[in-house]
Structures are given as structure tokens and as C-alpha cells.
Amino acid sequence: MDDDRIKNKPVSEGRRRFLIGSAHTGAAALLLGGGGGVATAKAGTASTSEQVQPDIRATIPTELNVNGMSHRADLDSRMTLLDALREKFGLTGAKKGCDHGQCGACTVLIDGRRELSCLTLSVAAQGREVVTIEGLAENDGRLHPMQQAFIDHDALQCGYCTPGQILSAVSCVREGHAGSSEEIREYMSGNICRCAAYTNIVAAVAQVSQQMGE
Numbered sequence: 001m002d003d004d005r006i007k008n009k010p011v012s013e014g015r016r017r018f019l020i021g022s023a024h025t026g027a028a029a030l031l032l033g034g035g036g037g038v039a040t041a042k043a044g045t046a047s048t049s050e051q052v053q054p055d056i057r058a059t060i061p062t063e064l065n066v067n068g069m070s071h072r073a074d075l076d077s078r079m080t081l082l083d084a085l086r087e088k089f090g091l092t093g094a095k096k097g098c099d100h101g102q103c104g105a106c107t108v109l110i111d112g113r114r115e116l117s118c119l120t121l122s123v124a125a126q127g128r129e130v131v132t133i134e135g136l137a138e139n140d141g142r143l144h145p146m147q148q149a150f151i152d153h154d155a156l157q158c159g160y161c162t163p164g165q166i167l168s169a170v171s172c173v174r175e176g177h178a179g180s181s182e183e184i185r186e187y188m189s190g191n192i193c194r195c196a197a198y199t200n201i202v203a204a205v206a207q208v209s210q211q212m213g214e
């Protein structure tokens with residue numbers, strides 16, 4: 001097994017298991033009344049083996065702030081933000097590529113930072129500001145400079161990776177990591193483009209970086 005496979009595979013799978021485990025723990029707390037009150041009350045009257053175990057498959061009321069709007073639904077505690085966006089809220093801009101944190105197609109902004117929505121549990125995104133590609137343009141329809149730059153530089157072919165590339169590119173510039181082609185390539189390396197539009201993507205990011213004085 002080469003270094004990359006050793007480095008990538010266990011990390012993504014391990015993290016996913018951790019996230020799901022965390023969801024179960026969090027959901028259990030919610031289902032048990034926030035601080036595990038039901039379990040505490042039962043502890044006085046029943047033995048440990050008789051305590052009622054929460055159903056981890058139960059849905060829980062979830063409210064997400066996406067593109068400045070509140071979205072509510074009863075969601076499976078194990079549902080990722082990516083699936084909630086696409087399947088529950090009809091926001092299909094974030095794409096499902098690998099679903100394992102390795103391609104960047106699902107990138108969204110959470111509290112202004114780029115995050116992989118396939119590795120983010122929907123319940124964990126509550127109370128945070130989520131921005132998807134659908135929310136990047138101005139309300140009057142004017143495109144974000146990065147969207148315009150991608151058009152100007154013909155930085156997409158099939159377009160599947162493009163929403164994730166654009167949101168990651170916005171963060172790349174905001175982070176101050178767009179000072180050179182090499183730096184842009186390094187800090188955009190988490191976003192894979194199977195059409196290999198990389199040269200034009202780098203040009204688009206560089207243009208916006210100059211516009212923003214980075």
C-alpha cells in the first residue's frame with residue numbers, strides 16, 4: 001500500500017465512524033431529554049440492564065440556517081449535511097462525488113469556513129451559518145466575483161466539481177492562500193476535477209485574488 005493510501009483511507013473512514021458515533025451519542029442525549037434526564041430518573045427504579053436504550057434511527061427535529069434562510073425537518077440523527085441539503089431541502093448545488101471526504105465536490109461554507117458537507121452531520125450544523133453555491137450570488141442576481149471569474153476563464157467543463165471548487169476558491173482567497181499559482185494549487189488540492197480544468201481554475205482564483213488585493 002503506498003503512502004497516500006495509508007494516509008487517506010483510515011483517516012476518512014475513521015473520521016466517518018467517529019462522526020456517526022458522535023451522532024449516536026448526541027442523539028441519545030437529545031432523545032433522553034437533553035441531559036439524560038430519563039435515564040437518570042430510571043436509574044433510581046430500574047437496574048442498568050432494564051434501562052431503555054434510545055432508538056438511534058429515530059428522527060430528531062433539526063433546524064438549519066442555509067443561505068440566510070431557516071430550514072426545518074425531522075432528520076435521522078445520522079444524516080449528513082450533504083444529504084440533508086440535497087434530499088430534504090432541494091439544494092442540489094453541493095455535489096456528492098466520493099461521499100468519503102476525498103474529492104471536495106460537496107464543499108460548503110460553514111460560519112465562513114470551507115467544510116466538507118459529506119463529513120458534517122446535519123445536527124452538528126445547527127446554529128451555524130451554512131452557505132451553498134445557491135446562496136453565493138447577490139439577491140439581485142449579480143454573480144459573486146468568483147462565479148464570474150470561473151465563467152471568464154472557462155474554468156469548468158462538465159461542471160460537476162464546480163460548486164465545490166468555487167466555494168473552496170472563495171475560502172482560499174479569504175484565507176490569504178492565493179498568492180501564487182503554486183499556493184493556489186496547494187490550497188485547492190482538496191478539490192478534484194475529473195475534467196482536469198485545473199489551469200483555468202487557478203487563473204480564475206488568481207484573478208479574484210488580485211481584485212481583492214490579496
Ligand code: FES
Pocket residue numbers: 095096097098099100101102103104105106107116117118119
Ligand atoms: S463528496 Fe464530500 S469530499 Fe467527495
Ligand code: FES
Pocket residue numbers: 155156157158159160161162192193194195196197
Ligand atoms: S469540470 Fe468536470 S469534474 Fe470538474
